[in-house]
Amino acid sequence: MDMTDEFYKRLKATLDEYEKIIITTHIVPDADGLGSQISLCLALRELGKECYCVNEEALLERYDYLDPKKTILSLDEFHSKHKKFKPDLVIIVDTNKISRTGLKMSQYLSAFSNIIYIDHHPSEKVSLGVHFIDTNASATGEITGRLIKKLGLEFTKEMALALYTAILIDTNTFRYPSVTHYTHKLIAELLETGVQTTEAYNHIYGARKLKQMHLLGHILKNCQTNSTGEIAWILITKKQLDQYESDLEDTHAYINNLLVLENVKIACMFREEGRRIKLSLRSHGDIDVGEIAQELGGGGHNHSAATVFEVPPGFNQEEIIQNSLKKIEMFLKQLNAA
Ligand SMILES: [Mn+2]
Incomplete structure (x- = not known):
């Protein structure tokens, strides 16, 4: 406003x-x-x-x-x-x-x-x-x-x-x-x-524990991108948090690391939160991730937005992640074509 x-x-x-x-x-x-x-x-x-x-x-x-x-x-x-x-x-x-x-x-x-x-x-x-x-x-x-x-x-x-x-x-x-x-x-x-x-x-x-630093390393090592490098994503599971004695709040800013990739336009962070998966989205501001988040049932700003998926019984995390990545890729394709 x-x-x-x-x-x-x-x-x-x-x-x-x-x-x-x-x-x-x-x-x-x-x-x-x-x-x-x-x-x-x-x-x-x-x-x-x-x-x-x-x-x-x-x-x-x-x-x-x-x-x-x-x-x-x-x-x-x-x-x-x-x-x-x-x-x-x-x-x-x-x-x-x-x-x-x-x-x-x-x-x-x-x-x-x-x-x-x-x-x-x-x-x-x-x-x-x-x-x-x-x-x-x-x-x-x-x-x-x-x-x-x-x-x-x-x-x-x-x-x-x-x-x-x-x-x-x-x-x-x-x-x-x-x-x-x-x-x-x-x-x-x-x-x-x-x-x-x-x-x-x-x-x-600052003031991070060594374990938390290792968690960040582990998560970033497993970062993936689509074929054009425009969409990058990481996944943080409850199991990893336990393994590295960290909690959800420790991972708050992890997604920002993805924005330094050379071709990246949309950064995605999937995070397991109990029975749900939270998807955070970031861009440099030129792509409206708020709009993407809205289409996925959430909301937010141009540069920073989020949505939460319930994982229905019988579904696995991977399906939800792949589905939302497909939708994000479609969104970007339409933008690139416009
Ligand atoms: Mn705020």
Whole structure:
């Protein structure tokens, strides 16, 4: 949508009306969801509001450094620590679907009518005053950063580290076409608080265990491409994760390695997640992988999108992978012919 002044005015006016707020995000939250939650929560507290971040699951230990004030609580923790707290506003960040907040969380949220979304993913239906969606923003953290300024606040170092990390992770370290001069202007302001770029980078991409490094090696060694080299793919199975003592979140950025191949136009990462297979798609931005993902039942941006396949009984993973690769190849053929 837009990133005009009007957008932030409306958003500010909405927040001004409420005093008791919870902020949530999608399941298996990434640093964009978490960083947006944490910084917005700190900002709203500075304005004197009572605010908590509440997620389906507790914060993973690896993200503790982003949340020194412990703003993020699991739904269970929230219920036991703040029994009497009744939010008058719920903010969902970095997704625009309630179902993505998790099973228990969506159940809990079904009791509330005042819910707004702050997000940068395209949404099928957008209602004004409810969906604050700017698909031009590189990250929800970018929207949150501008919002905090609009609220008349200065960035604290805690807010800035959370936002810097959010944008870092969602832009593949400022490499995606979604990065604009607006992004970098905001980054400049965040760095003014004393955030150290190397430290922020190493927290999120560094500090890997040797086993995790070997998993990456194993996965990339088995990378395949189609005959023209335009489509590249990797597969990550549960068995490999166990074998290398790694978890799903460790593999988050693996797909970015495929984009350095010389002819590649579409990068695909298939990941076994329980009974489902998640397919992530990336491009350099010239090919709209969001459209491909949509045709495969998912969605996303031009350069970054995803979909999830249920594996029906009797089907095997390989069939699903080959079928979707065929569809992606068809899509590319049509584009190349046009
Ligand atoms: Mn995001």
